[in-house]
Amino acid sequence: MKKEHPYLFIWFLSIFLFISFQMLPAQMDYLKSIKKIDVHTHIDNDARFLREFLDDYNMKVVTLCTGGLDTARLNFRMKGARRFANKQPRYYAWVTSFELVNRNDPDWTENIIQQLKDDFAHGAVGVKIWKEIGMGIKDAEGNYIQVDDPMFEPIFKFISDQGKTLIAHIGEPIQAWMPTYPISKDRPGVYWAKHPQFSFWDKPDLPSFSEIMAARDHIIARNPNLRFVGAHLGSLEFDVNEIEKRLEKYPNFAVEIGGRMRYLMWQARGKVREFFIKYQDRIMYGTDLAAGDFRWDGKKGRKSSEKEIEKNLQRLHYRHNLFFRYLATDDEIPWGNYIIGDHALPEPTYTVKGLALPKEVLKKIFYDNAVKWFPGVEKNY
Numbered sequence: 001m002k003k004e005h006p007y008l009f010i011w012f013l014s015i016f017l018f019i020s021f022q023m024l025p026a027q028m029d030y031l032k033s034i035k036k037i038d039v040h041t042h043i044d045n046d047a048r049f050l051r052e053f054l055d056d057y058n059m060k061v062v063t064l065c066t067g068g069l070d071t072a073r074l075n076f077r078m079k080g081a082r083r084f085a086n087k088q089p090r091y092y093a094w095v096t097s098f099e100l101v102n103r104n105d106p107d108w109t110e111n112i113i114q115q116l117k118d119d120f121a122h123g124a125v126g127v128k129i130w131k132e133i134g135m136g137i138k139d140a141e142g143n144y145i146q147v148d149d150p151m152f153e154p155i156f157k158f159i160s161d162q163g164k165t166l167i168a169h170i171g172e173p174i175q176a177w178m179p180t181y182p183i184s185k186d187r188p189g190v191y192w193a194k195h196p197q198f199s200f201w202d203k204p205d206l207p208s209f210s211e212i213m214a215a216r217d218h219i220i221a222r223n224p225n226l227r228f229v230g231a232h233l234g235s236l237e238f239d240v241n242e243i244e245k246r247l248e249k250y251p252n253f254a255v256e257i258g259g260r261m262r263y264l265m266w267q268a269r270g271k272v273r274e275f276f277i278k279y280q281d282r283i284m285y286g287t288d289l290a291a292g293d294f295r296w297d298g299k300k301g302r303k304s305s306e307k308e309i310e311k312n313l314q315r316l317h318y319r320h321n322l323f324f325r326y327l328a329t330d331d332e333i334p335w336g337n338y339i340i341g342d343h344a345l346p347e348p349t350y351t352v353k354g355l356a357l358p359k360e361v362l363k364k365i366f367y368d369n370a371v372k373w374f375p376g377v378e379k380n381y
């Protein structure tokens with residue numbers, strides 16, 4: 001029975017795409033026609049199928065390098081991104097990062113600043129920091145190092161002085177502090193069951209969600225000239241009012257929606273729609289999608305199989321179409337626990353009504369704000 005799942009998924013996807021393309025309302029036509037930038041992707045390499053996809057969708061992507069504790073992987077990502085973003089600037093922009101392994105070396109800060117300087121000279125439009133700060137790395141006493149630790153301040157100041165942007169995935173959805181559960185005997189139900197190092201459930205000595213958010217907020221307040229983009233809706237995806245509080249308080253703060261669309265879908269439609277309209281200059285389209293045909297394998301990277309490429313492409317079509325439809329139309333969209341991990345469930349369990357955002361708002365969220373918050377991202381596009 002299990003074997004049927006991929007076929008069901010493909011069948012469902014075909015029907016979904018068929019319906020989407022047949023019944024495109026004017027809003028979808030509009031959205032498809034305008035220039036779009038996905039500010040949150042993880043691109044492995046420059047693949048032809050991906051460029052064709054981006055031409056087809058009139059889109060450019062920003063690839064974010066991430067993960068400062070695995071230097072081999074991080075270097076693979078940074079080297080690759082720098083190369084293909086400079087070679088194909090129509091399609092790719094890149095955001096660099098920095099390693100955390102050597103953070104206790106006396107030269108660490110200076111080395112990182114030199115590296116960032118060089119990355120900016122090679123077109124990096126920003127710097128990404130990840131949840132390993134706050135939930136991963138520890139000091140000599142064994143305490144989790146938070147993002148407002150003085151060790152990071154010269155780096156943030158440098159980014160700010162250079163007029164570049166800091167994009168931060170700090171903290172996790174609040175579920176990381178809730179129990180994890182198995183779907184079946186051998187399959188964890190949620191991400192945090194598979195990645196227990198980021199599950200803070202039942203670990204009372206570890207930082208709370210609020211502490212991590214407060215540390216992040218300190219950085220935004222302390223560096224008013226630093227453009228600070230909160231990845232994944234600033235990890236406050238469960239309530240747009242919580243995001244609103246920060247947007248009101250910090251003019252240098254904006255968010256992107258990558259990987260958190262379902263949380264928006266779970267909140268009251270009117271409230272979410274109002275949020276998008278009110279903060280139409282501070283919200284950016286992002287997906288957190290990975291793509292490419294040469295992936296990291298822990299050593300040097302390897303070529304993807306035909307099957308993997310096909311799956312990758314299906315996912316790109318499916319997700320973008322779903323998100324476009326949710327933001328642009330007022331369709332009743334079949335929804336539910338469509339995807340758990342990588343496994344698609346064939347039957348949607350309820351519907352979500354699209355936000356039908358006005359065209360001028362769509363244009364800002366999909367393009368103008370990316371240009372404003374990541375200057376240079378529009379180069380050659």
Ligand SMILES: [Zn+2]
Pocket residue numbers: 040041042064288
């Ligand atoms: Zn991501």
